[in-house]
Amino acid sequence: MVWYSPFPIIAFCFGLIFGSFYNVCIYRLPRDESIVKPRSFCPGCGKTIPWYENIPLFSYLYLRGKCSTCGTTISFRYFFVEFITGLVFGFGVFHYGLSIKTAEFIILASLMIILFFTDLDERILPDKITLWFIPVGLIFAFFSMERNLKESILVAILGAGGLALIAWIYFKVKKIEGMGMGDIKMLALMGAFLGIKAFLALLIAALLGTIVGLFLIYVLKKGKRYEIPFGCFLSIGTLVAYIYGNQILTWYVQRYIVH
Ligand SMILES: [Zn+2]
Structure with missing residues (x-):
């Protein structure tokens, strides 16, 4: 435009x-x-x-x-x-x-804004956003040029299942809850809207969470108990992966795989 x-x-x-x-x-x-x-x-x-x-x-x-x-x-x-x-x-x-992609982006970004702040304020990722909008993501997948419906459904299930498994292992090993059910439902939502790029979003979120976490502990001396909830990072990761996912993947392949 x-x-x-x-x-x-x-x-x-x-x-x-x-x-x-x-x-x-x-x-x-x-x-x-x-x-x-x-x-x-x-x-x-x-x-x-x-x-x-x-x-x-x-x-x-x-x-x-x-x-x-x-x-x-x-x-x-x-x-x-x-x-x-x-x-x-x-x-x-x-x-x-x-275009349809505009509507998809605006709806996705809106959900991410709401989830970012409910998680920051109350440590809650409401089901009315995460679960209720999974079908919406799947409908958009049906019209999408970049991902198909099967991919979105598969990533939603695999992603949420995988994360649930990690959360379970973490809980068994450390005896404290590192990730909540909210994060897992949110990853299913991301899978519906992003397809395979949901994993890139997860990676960006984990990276960002680590950097910000270290910054809070060592620079701002916030202490280890102060945590920014993971849903906030998932929101940012989702939008970055949605907007720049293709560029990031292309860059990565050229930098580390082709050469
Ligand atoms: Zn008043």
Whole structure:
């Protein structure tokens, strides 16, 4: 898509609205609350937030991050999630044009944004995202030029099964839970959307997790108990593998296999 096309900008604005909804999902899904009702309210004073104070990005800036009634601080997170969702929508349309792949990317990235933050906040990867969207990934696989349905189903099963086995061995050896069922269901979701590239995503996640983990322990001196949940790294790994998977694999083959 050419740089002066209006579509990425329009998509960005749509993304902001969706991002506002994802904030609701991130807060309510781990608590098993309805994501439709009630309308958003201030956690400080309980006031229902009127629509004109619920406009993505602008309301946060206008209210300077505070509830207009009681002054309770509104987390910068709300602004941030709206903004990155806007970016994801805009990037999707810019990068993939207007196609089925665009829809696939935007849905996948949306799921990853929600999972990233529910795992970071509550250490929960809700089934309503991981399990419920596996069929959606498989439907896209049916239309995909890069992976077929059989591959997606196989990777979803093998990936989740393999990870379950590793988690079980880890548990038997170390007597503590290193990976939860949530991670395993998430890998099945990744398999549905990525096919064979889900393993690349897993590798990127493990690598990133190790680097960040070492950084937290040795540079920030956070201590070994402080952990960023693995689902966060799986989210990033998934998007990197989805967008740059082909380039990474081509580079790897040329660098280490052909020569
Ligand atoms: Zn309030």
